[in-house]
Amino acid sequence: MHQNMVEVRDLSKTFKRSNGEMLDAVKNVSFDIRQGEIFSLLGPNGAGKTTTISMISGLLTPTHGDATIGGHSITRQPLEAKKLLGVVPQEIALYPTLSARQNLEFFGKMYGLSGAALSKRADEVLEFIDLKDRQHDKIESFSGGMKRRVNIGVGLLHQPRLIYMDEPTVGIDPQSRRRILDTVKQMQTEMGMTVLYTSHLMEEVQEISDRVGIIDHGELIAVGTVGDLIQKVGEEDRLILKVGSQVVSELLLTRFRHEVEGVTGATHEQAHSNGSDGSATQPDGLIIVIARRGRRALPDLIRVANDSGLDIVSVEVREPDLEAVFLHLTGRELRD
């Protein structure tokens, strides 16, 4: 059996814009996805995640490079590769006037299922997504969360070895989101599936992923486990001290760096926030302190600030996460 479920090599895609300019949406991306792991592609909107996956799933022809699914090339053996892949698009890719069961059975036929085998699989999937009692209802009558579950069910119907899920929790309530994330873990642990997951939500990716690829401006800038990636930025916490409109002196920042144990850096940022009535903006100063064991450094930070006559309005401690990794690698926030 092939060690890697997916092997992506030098995958590139160039689009021609309407003004004639060429846009390199994906640039020489290479990575592997191991059998049975949940691999997430993380990046802001427009980073190239969907384009990369669209090439892997055969929707777009690569400008350059190739990828294999279970050893089958997506450019030379596309039908063989597609048989191993289940697709769960970000959109609710279902026929609204067909019932849940009709949708499942229709797409099942597209994967070569028929007769009793198709019916049995439809039953199993309806059971899995907990919609058996609504199986004959039209999709258009379902809630957003229920539609998402059927959307996932269609991708599971032919028992693919690899399932690709593109932002499956977009636009749904927290309860449904929780349910979907549990389902993804179940697919891995109970069904032995390999999962390729894309999201711009760092928390989700961090929770479910075995390994993560960070993509930005069409380039894969880092790949590894969440732990590996966090190590890249060191195990330092970020402490965000809100000081409102008060003046922050350079002397205070220097005292933070020299008098508080564990602090390796301190900067002052001037932001603006809306007033309570939402009509005006107010200065909203922030002191960002980088510190090892940030919680332990917090009392000393507050003491030094008070000594300098500065009132700290609020404090937030951010432990190292993928957001910090992205910030470290690109110099900007993931949500920008």
Place this chain on the structure above:
Amino acid sequence: MQKILAIIWKELYITYTDRNLLVIMLATPLALALIISLAFSDLLSGSSDIPISNIPVAIVNRDQGVEMNGAAFNNGQTFINVLVPPANADEQTLADNALYQLTDAVVLSSVTEARAGVNNGTYAAAIIIPADFSERITYSQEHPTVEPASVEVYANPGASVSASIIHSIASSISNQIATGNIAIAATINALIERAQSDPAFGVQFGLISAAGGFQPDFAPAFSGETGAVAIERQTVEGRQVSFNPLVTFGSGQAVFFMLFTAMASANSLLEERRNWTLQRLIASPTPRYMVLLSKFVATFVTCVVQVLLLLVALTIIGSLLSGEFQIIWGTNILAILATVLVTALASAGLGVFVTSVVKTPEQGNVVGSLTAMAMGMIGGVFFSTQGIPVLGTLSRLTIIYWGVDAFGKLSVNRSDIEPNLIFLLLFGLVFFMAGWFIFNRRLNV
């Protein structure tokens, strides 16, 4: 094959459970055909051989005539001869001549009076023959060309059907006159040339002419009896039956609304792309050509079903209104089926093409509707475009013209529909292939 059938089934299921689409596909054309049928209920009742009768028409002949080979000809007079019964015509003559029954023609001397009569509704139309009519269309050795001549049919827009009939009659008479003139000139020229090249024949012909033995009768060349105007048709049993507007208007509506159906059905490709179901299909191990072909076949089947249902419904309506069962589409079932199939193929092909060149379903709806409307206008669904300069020619580029023409021919048991079938088949295939190529290229960016 299972996948193709599954996609086709899905398409048909969605189509036939969509009430809005069903209204466009079936209810609207049926309602329109019913309204038209009721308007022509006298015609369908079988109470008269020519239910449309006595269309009031004024003829103003300003033609100055010409002299040819020593004889005077006034071709404008032919309109009067054909449409206005002689003063001494007996009842049998009047009953036997279809045109005398169809029209109630009067001769006027004033164009102004004729126009005023049309404007105030006294006449459905006025045929106004210009002063140089004969001069322009007469062919002779001295004037060996036939120039375009305009016979004005001044029509009352409130009586569009009657006016359309008068327009067709005027057009047919004009053509008959032009053809007759050329035939006469050609005959005389041939005789003169032979007389010049064969002295013996020339002497003999001269003697016969001098003795009054050569008195050609060219009157039939200008007569309506030669079939200048065909408004009758025969059933298989040879019984004369009336002109049936259900065939013309019904088939026009059927083909017209089939275009809308084809556009809407093909447009679902764009909706599927927006909803990502198309991408989901393409991401499955289903060859892309299979997806597009199935869509096309589903559109085609939808069109076929729609037209067949409408043909059957119109037959039933026609039978109910006439009080007896009438097969209004003719008896050549295979040819009718072939016409339905190629018309549906052409419509589906056009639908796929329109879908391929627009970007969004909304654009598809607008462009598709405009295309269908334009085809309807040019093709003659709303008013006859035959004989109208440019439009008449353009109409031959439309599915509607060839489809309606084929149904019309079949309804009178004519079988010369090969040009119709070939045009529609080629039209469908060319547009489908072009649409397929463009859409596939756009998907595969």
